[in-house]
Amino acid sequence: MPNRNPKSPLKKPPSWPNLWFKDKTTLKHVVFKMQLDNTNNNNNVSLSPNSKSKQQDFTKTCSTTDLFSLLSDEILLQILSKLPESLRNPNSLVCKRWLFLLGRLVRSVKLLDWNFLQSGRLISRFPNLTDVHLASACINDSEKSSGILLTHRLISIHLDSDFSSGRFVCEQNLLPSVSIDRGLRILAQGCPNLRNLVLISATAEGLSSVAEECPTLQELELHDCTDLSLRGISACRNLQILKLLGAVDGFYSSVISDIGLTILAHGCKRLVKLELSGCEGSYDGISAIGQCCQMLEELTFYDHRMDAGWIAALSFCGNLKTLRIIGCKKIDPSPGPVEHLGSCPTLETLHLQRCQLRDKQSVNALLLVCSAVKDIVIQDCWGVDNEMFSFARVCRRVKFLSLEGCSLLSTDGLESVILSWVELQRLKVVSCNNIKDGEVTPALSSLFSVLKELTWRPDTRSLLSSSLAGTGVGKKGGRFFKRNRKREPVILNVETCI
Structure with missing residues (x-):
């Protein structure tokens, strides 16, 4: 008889960025609100049709944008400083910016060359x-x-x-x-x-x-x-x-x-x-x-x-x-x-x-x-x-x-x-x-x-x-x-x- 309960195919475990950014609508709204606060000092100002179109364009490109690029070097440096010592070297391979910032956290070096x-x-x-x-x-x-x-x-x-x-x-x-x-x-x-x-x-x-x-x-x-x-x-x-x-x-x-x-x-x-x-x-x-x-x-x-x-x-x-x-x-x-x-x-x-x-x-x-x-x-x-x-x-x-x-x-x-x-x-x-x-x-x-x-x-x-x-x-x-x-x-x- 055929097996009525076939094993389900193995699924790839979700990574921590997918779990963190699961609610993409809320995240995009938060990012857009962060940029909006830099230009509007009054929190009660209503959005114009032009600004709404900008919001739509921004939400379309948010998925392909490096979210950490929105942070300053000082803020990102404070985040990276919280990492354990064992994770700093692997994270320095993410990009040149992270390589430079993680290098600023190094205090001790034993030189061989x-x-x-x-x-x-x-x-x-x-x-x-x-x-x-x-x-x-x-x-x-x-x-x-x-x-x-x-x-x-x-x-x-x-x-x-x-x-x-x-x-x-x-x-x-x-x-x-x-x-x-x-x-x-x-x-x-x-x-x-x-x-x-x-x-x-x-x-x-x-x-x-x-x-x-x-x-x-x-x-x-x-x-x-x-x-x-x-x-x-x-x-x-x-x-x-x-x-x-x-x-x-x-x-x-x-x-x-x-x-x-x-x-x-x-x-x-x-x-x-x-x-x-x-x-x-x-x-x-x-x-x-x-x-x-x-x-x-x-x-x-x-x-x-x-x-x-x-x-x-x-x-x-x-x-x-x-x-x-x-x-x-x-x-x-x-x-x-x-x-x-x-x-x-x-x-x-x-x-x-x-x-x-x-x-x-x-x-x-x-x-x-x-x-x-x-x-x-x-x-x-x-x-x-x-x-x-x-x-x-x-x-x-x-x-x-x-x-x-x-x-x-x-x-x-x-x-x-x-x-x-x-x-x-x-x-x-x-x-x-x-x-x-x-x-x-x-x-x-x-x-x-x-x-x-x-x-x-x-x-x-x-x-x-x-x-x-x-x-x-x-x-x-x-x-x-x-x-x-x-x-x-x-x-x-x-x-x-x-």
Whole structure:
């Protein structure tokens, strides 16, 4: 028998313009009324026969007219700004007008082709840029025969099959200084509201043009930087965040010494964050920064090549709150007499990561300068044993301690220090294999019971819940903090791994 209910053919789903403009008569009337209001100020004026004929002609052509063309650029720009980030690129292909307007909404660009900047197309395409990353475009790796991409902490490049030079970034792969300066002048003139800039091998002339044309520049990152190039940023009066990369093994071999640090200190007095990577300096350079940059709150050293005695200069940083030392093979081989070290009274955080902490004199000097610190983070540092960690007793205001990867530190060495910290509130011990659960004393377990936050995972066999059974961990702290309602609630984060 024939099928009495044959399946209906599939219909094309309606698009959102068809649903929006379904009532075409009403829409045409609205559009016509919008144009009519521009010519007639009186809403009660009756339409003449001539105007009625114009209305009929307009309604006939309304279906083929771009309705968005009736909107001004300002109104259409506000509409397009409401689109999600993922839809802006597809919508830029609608027409040239939308391409231009959506380009005005772009604020951040990572450039890969320097010719796009030097030809002026970057400025015409994105006239309102505030964040520009030029580091990748400064390296010409188009001729690299290898398909391997090397990613450094701040840059990614393609490797060359010929590694005879011993460097991943050779001088012949960098753009000429003349081309970089020309591109910086074009960028500075086209983007006066620039706030963040990243580039490689810039000269003083190119940086001077940026400093003069971009008074709102607040964050700057310079790769392969030298002392002479730092003269160009002395006019950046509003610069707040600065990252300098001098000598980086396998990448750059530039030298930043006390000369460059002194030029920087006298030119950029509003610095809040400063990061020095592979820089060569000493007491003179750091003291100049501390005396001139009185707003400096965060100082970071990556693989520094500082001369002996630079730790004593930290006491000139009167408002320093955070000190980070990362990837350094030495701290200070000869910090000098203890009575000349001074201290940082406003310091809150000391962060040590992947550093060599084998020299007793330098570790003791660093902790003496940072004696007012409240948070100490030691992560994957070599040489942190009981004797080295005992120097931390001088830091009597510590409220948070984080130890990770300190395999030489034992339970006795940890206990002897943290029991002397009466203000300790949070403790984190992770991957410290020489600290054992079975060696936890009643005094240490009593301290655990009153902590606000505890993360205890010293090794892969740690079973804190079973080894501390009956000690009242998590119970005494709850009763203690309930008596004072103004204190924060207790957070017990015990991680156990079998």
